[in-house]
Amino acid sequence: MRQRHASPMPSGARLGVAPMHPFVDLHLHALPGVDNGPASWSAAVQLCVQAAHNGITHAVLTPHFRGKPYAERIVRLSSRLIRLREALAERGVALDVALAGECRFDAFLHQAIQSGDLPWLGRWQDDYVILVECSDARLPAKLLAAIEWMRARHIRPMLAHPERIREVQAGVDVLAPLVQAGLLLQVDADALAGGCGPYAQEAARALGRRGWITVLASNAHDLVRQPPRIEPGRIAAAELLGEAESWQLVAHRPARIAAMHFPALLQA
Numbered sequence: 001m002r003q004r005h006a007s008p009m010p011s012g013a014r015l016g017v018a019p020m021h022p023f024v025d026l027h028l029h030a031l032p033g034v035d036n037g038p039a040s041w042s043a044a045v046q047l048c049v050q051a052a053h054n055g056i057t058h059a060v061l062t063p064h065f066r067g068k069p070y071a072e073r074i075v076r077l078s079s080r081l082i083r084l085r086e087a088l089a090e091r092g093v094a095l096d097v098a099l100a101g102e103c104r105f106d107a108f109l110h111q112a113i114q115s116g117d118l119p120w121l122g123r124w125q126d127d128y129v130i131l132v133e134c135s136d137a138r139l140p141a142k143l144l145a146a147i148e149w150m151r152a153r154h155i156r157p158m159l160a161h162p163e164r165i166r167e168v169q170a171g172v173d174v175l176a177p178l179v180q181a182g183l184l185l186q187v188d189a190d191a192l193a194g195g196c197g198p199y200a201q202e203a204a205r206a207l208g209r210r211g212w213i214t215v216l217a218s219n220a221h222d223l224v225r226q227p228p229r230i231e232p233g234r235i236a237a238a239e240l241l242g243e244a245e246s247w248q249l250v251a252h253r254p255a256r257i258a259a260m261h262f263p264a265l266l267q268a
């Protein structure tokens with residue numbers, strides 16, 4: 001990936017500060033009025049402006065998919081994505097956005113996999129990736145079987161913020177057979193930096209030490225409680241795992257995954 005030099009001021013026609021490497025965010029709630037992200041168009045644009053200011057150049061948007069058939073949601077969300085892209089282009093915001101989703105591990109996900117109506121996060125080797133969430137209490141009992149079932153269909157699940165799950169906080173090695181079966185892990189950048197409390201941070205650090213974190217992402221919902229920032233997590237990753245791996249987690253690896261949405265990332 002081409003390096004960009006840090007600049008203290010926005011430059012050129014597009015607003016935003018270029019970091020040493022552009023951050024590629026694979027978990028961001030920025031579509032308005034569709035989940036617990038921004039409630040209005042102006043809040044959505046402000047969230048994107050802040051993301052760009054914080055060095056995020058590309059984001060795959062991940063509205064929650066739960067409790068409803070997927071097919072009709074994808075159509076409605078796609079029209080909102082187009083409107084958001086237009087709003088960002090009009091304001092010169094240096095953030096490219098694409099649409100995927102955060103899929104609850106439920107019967108509707110099973111149905112969507114069978115019908116092929118899935119919000120793809122990207123590609124991982126020969127597989128298509130979906131971002132999957134489960135409850136904060138424990139891992140789903142049938143997760144291992146589900147991973148094997150998905151992988152037989154060339155679908156690779158990426159588990160969102162495993163560091164929040166209390167069963168994982170009690171001992172991250174509960175994930176060992178799942179990671180071995182091919183489960184990818186997305187850790188929230190703020191959690192690794194300590195912004196989500198000591199239990200989530202310790203779990204995130206333990207996952208990092210085992211080499212199990214695939215990517216760090218913002219999981220931003222708003223400007224205050226869950227803001228669109230990655231750099232504090234990147235710095236924590238650099239201290240734990242070294243500078244090179246920290247950039248793998250926030251730039252190089254997410255760029256490869258998201259290249260099906262942003263082909264230019266592969267040439268950068």
Ligand SMILES: [Fe+2]
Pocket residue numbers: 027029062102160219
């Ligand atoms: Fe999320």
